[in-house]
Amino acid sequence: MTEPLDEGPFFHGTKADLHVGDLLTPGFRSNYRPEVVMNHIYFTALPDGAxxxxxxxxxxxxxxxxxxxxxxxxxxxxxVTDKKFPGNPxxxxxxxxxxxxxxxxxxWTRLTPEALQQWHERLAVLRADERGEIIN
Known part of the structure; x- marks a missing residue:
């Protein structure tokens, strides 16, 4: 695995109501495969990604x-890194x-209702596809 490319700032997207000082921890269900309990907490250097x-x-x-x-x-x-996209774009x-x-x-840029629907449709296809496995 390659070394992380960024030093921050970092962002995490959620619907939870959090406060400064709160800790986000692994151990919750995946947003993309709800049957999977995640061993990691995910974040990004891109506000729009979060x-x-x-x-x-x-x-x-x-x-x-x-x-x-x-x-x-x-x-x-x-x-995503090197599995779906070369490097870590x-x-x-x-x-x-x-x-x-x-x-x-x-x-950060909000999705239009149409774009959000397209993402939900893509996720439904991924959930049905065994190859869409999460590296946990």
Whole structure:
């Protein structure tokens, strides 16, 4: 695995109502394969990437993008790095250690209802495809 490309700032998208100082930890169900309990917490150096994750997160709450700092080691997300995209153009990372919330940002692009529907349709196809396995 290659060394992470970024030093921050980092972002995490969710529908949870969090506060500065809160910790995000592994051990929750995947947004993309709900039958999988995740061994890592995922984050990105791209606010729009975190926004996409927030919009796709389950639940009816408003999507939110938090500024986070990893409090342990982290690595390039192997689910996208070199598996789906050469290098790490999505600037996606994961850690088995918690992330600390340091703030919230609204500087990300919201999806149109049509684009959000297209993403949900893509995820439904991935869930049905055994090859869409998550590297956990």
């Amino acid at each position: 926004g996409l994750a927030a919009e796709l997160a389950p639940g009816d709450a408003a999507p939110r993008v938090y500024i986070v700092e990893p409090i342990g080691e982290f690595e390039n997300d192997p689910n 999505t600037r996606s990372y994961r850690s088995s250690a918690p992330l600390r919330v340091t703030g919230e940002t609204d500087a």
